[in-house]
Amino acid sequence: MKNTEIADLFFRMAAYLEMEGVAFKPQAYERAAMTLETMGRDIEEIYREEGKKGLMEIQGIGASLADHIEEFLKTGTIKEYEAFRKRMPVDVEELLSVEGVGPKLVKELWEKLRVANVDDLERAAKEGKLQKLSRFGAKREQNILQGITFLKKGQGRKTLGFIYPYVEEYVRILKSLDITEEAAPAGSFRRMKETVGDVDILVASKNAQQVIDQFLARVPYLKIWGKGDTKVSLRAKQGFNIDVRVVPMETFGAALQYFTGSKEHNVRLRAYAVGKGLKVSEYGVFKGNRRIAGQTEQEVYEALGMQYIEPELREDTGEIEAALQRKLPDVIPYGSLRGDLQIQTDWTDGAHSIEDMAKEAKAQGLSYIAITDHTRDLAMTNGCDEKKLLSQMREIDKINKKISGITILKGAEVNIRKDGSLDISDEVLAKLDVVGASVHSHFRMPKKEMTERVVRAIRSPHVDILFHPTGRLIQKREACELDMDRIFKVAKETGTVLEINAYPDRLDLRDADIRQAKQQGVRMVIDSDAHAVDHIKFLRFGIAQARRGWAEKKDILNTKPLHEFTASLKDKTKAF
DNA sequence: GCCGTTTTCGGCCCGACTGTTTTCAGTCG
Numbered sequence: 001m002k003n004t005e006i007a008d009l010f011f012r013m014a015a016y017l018e019m020e021g022v023a024f025k026p027q028a029y030e031r032a033a034m035t036l037e038t039m040g041r042d043i044e045e046i047y048r049e050e051g052k053k054g055l056m057e058i059q060g061i062g063a064s065l066a067d068h069i070e071e072f073l074k075t076g077t078i079k080e081y082e083a084f085r086k087r088m089p090v091d092v093e094e095l096l097s098v099e100g101v102g103p104k105l106v107k108e109l110w111e112k113l114r115v116a117n118v119d120d121l122e123r124a125a126k127e128g129k130l131q132k133l134s135r136f137g138a139k140r141e142q143n144i145l146q147g148i149t150f151l152k153k154g155q156g157r158k159t160l161g162f163i164y165p166y167v168e169e170y171v172r173i174l175k176s177l178d179i180t181e182e183a184a185p186a187g188s189f190r191r192m193k194e195t196v197g198d199v200d201i202l203v204a205s206k207n208a209q210q211v212i213d214q215f216l217a218r219v220p221y222l223k224i225w226g227k228g229d230t231k232v233s234l235r236a237k238q239g240f241n242i243d244v245r246v247v248p249m250e251t252f253g254a255a256l257q258y259f260t261g262s263k264e265h266n267v268r269l270r271a272y273a274v275g276k277g278l279k280v281s282e283y284g285v286f287k288g289n290r291r292i293a294g295q296t297e298q299e300v301y302e303a304l305g306m307q308y309i310e311p312e313l314r315e316d317t318g319e320i321e322a323a324l325q326r327k328l329p330d331v332i333p334y335g336s337l338r339g340d341l342q343i344q345t346d347w348t349d350g351a352h353s354i355e356d357m358a359k360e361a362k363a364q365g366l367s368y369i370a371i372t373d374h375t376r377d378l379a380m381t382n383g384c385d386e387k388k389l390l391s392q393m394r395e396i397d398k399i400n401k402k403i404s405g406i407t408i409l410k411g412a413e414v415n416i417r418k419d420g421s422l423d424i425s426d427e428v429l430a431k432l433d434v435v436g437a438s439v440h441s442h443f444r445m446p447k448k449e450m451t452e453r454v455v456r457a458i459r460s461p462h463v464d465i466l467f468h469p470t471g472r473l474i475q476k477r478e479a480c481e482l483d484m485d486r487i488f489k490v491a492k493e494t495g496t497v498l499e500i501n502a503y504p505d506r507l508d509l510r511d512a513d514i515r516q517a518k519q520q521g522v523r524m525v526i527d528s529d530a531h532a533v534d535h536i537k538f539l540r541f542g543i544a545q546a547r548r549g550w551a552e553k554k555d556i557l558n559t560k561p562l563h564e565f566t567a568s569l570k571d572k573t574k575a576f
Numbered sequence: 577g578c579c580g581t582t583t584t585c586g587g588c589c590c591g592a593c594t595g596t597t598t599t600c601a602g603t604c605g
Contacts, residue, residue: 100602
């Protein structure tokens with residue numbers, strides 16, 4: 001699929017156009033890029049089957065952009081983009097990813113200081129050169145440096161959501177080889193950590209060389225770091241590293257256990273084994289020279305007298321002790337959600353209609369969803385005011401009558417203002433089935449003020465769910481300073497539900513928060529925060545996060561059928 | 577550059593904040 005490649009180019013062209021001060025075109029390019037990224041159909045296939053005319057039928061793509069796409073498919077590049085790059089050969093994407101750097105600054109940085117990438121920018125900032133730019137003082141320079149530090153902290157790791165589809169595909173390829181007996185991802189990927197460094201894939205086969213050769217023939221890579229008899233390390237085209245190891249079937253389970261980690265988990269496991277007179281290695285569990293387990297992971301844990309430990313729990317945070325006492329949580333299974341309580345549509349900043357989102361949710365096995373478009377204060381999303389919300393409610397009534405097999409609840413994602421008040425009147429909130437509230441502005445308030453702000457919001461009898469509670473964006477924005485303990489207490493007291501937002505950049509609540517919340521008896525939901533039909537499958541990352549937080553099915557409200565779910569929401573007649 | 581039961585031309589998303597200014601440009605959401 002060339003969709004993402006073309007989308008990337010369009011995003012960059014949008015940035016260049018914005019640098020030039022061109023009006024409206026940047027948005028057109030961005031819209032088209034987003035459509036390409038999320039539409040699910042292969043653009044190359046559309047072009048092959050329906051030509052340029054087919055391209056122009058896609059919403060947001062007209063004659064000019066269709067030409068660009070055609071040019072890219074034929075030549076692998078877009079001349080206009082190359083011209084931009086020639087004039088300003090800078091790493092637009094990287095520079096823009098620094099908080100506080102926008103297109104205009106990228107241009108000025110290049111023209112005045114010849115800054116072409118983040119390293120140049122860091123050097124210039126440290127040397128105090130940024131202060132020579134217009135409207136630049138010590139404070140802005142400091143902010144830029146902080147932005148760079150934050151960006152670099154997350155470097156080398158990709159979000160799980162980004163690499164997931166590729167790894168899934170590569171594992172599928174390995175499994176499809178006739179010499180493969182078994183294949184599975186290992187490492188932090190298998191533990192479903194929110195970001196992943198290197199990806200480990202384990203293969204069971206008698207013919208390691210052939211597995212490696214055939215893998216290399218079918219997977220696009222940029223560079224091979226190393227290639228041995230049973231292992232190959234490479235940098236995939238998408239910019240992350242993959243290690244493929246081939247082992248015999250008899251020790252596949254032991255190897256999978258070993259390479260899944262975490263390191264801390266394995267250290268504890270082995271130490272425990274030594275105490276029992278056993279030895280655990282990647283080749284099996286041994287009693288003296290005799291291997292007593294190794295073909296499956298279940299066998300390995302069993303041989304040590306433990307319950308099987310799900311990969312998401314293997315962080316040495318008490319799971320080994322719990323497994324020995326047979327007291328591991330019965331973590332929420334994948335695929336056990338029945339509803340999704342945060343979905344945006346084309347009424348605000350979503351890409352698709354209410355009906356399209358409902359149909360996709362149904363196809364994904366859900367039986368209810370809440371439409372929660374943004375509200376007034378988020379002007380950029382064309383947020384709903386009371387009038388627009390009321391008209392959307394009527395629209396939902398109509399669609400509910402028209403479709404079957406799924407129920408659409410009326411909802412909203414209302415903004416928690418700086419003082420903790422909401423940007424929609426109580427009168428209209430009372431008419432909604434589900435109200436989510438969230439912070440979208442003033443992220444950097446002092447802890448005490450921020451906590452009181454959120455507390456005031458969740459004390460509203462109308463607020464059912466606190467959406468993405470900490471406001472963090474992985475590798476981009478730190479979580480708000482919040483007294484989580486107090487948030488949990490007030491949530492419990494008021495019956496407010498906390499969201500586990502499954503969007504790959506958010507995953508908010510974080511795993512550690514989830515565990516705390518569960519211990520305190522706070523109820524949670526897992527939502528996709530979908531802005532396009534393709535995003536609904538993000539729910540699996542929310543479930544993964546919940547599992548990492550030891551959450552069970554009973555802790556997650558949207559595992560319940562619709563009537564039980566709605567009945568368990570906040571009692572609106574009570575004030576707090 | 578895109579789009580159209582308001583328009584094939586003339587609209588497109590805008591308010592708040594920040595850091596820098598002394599009236600506002602750039603960035604963010």
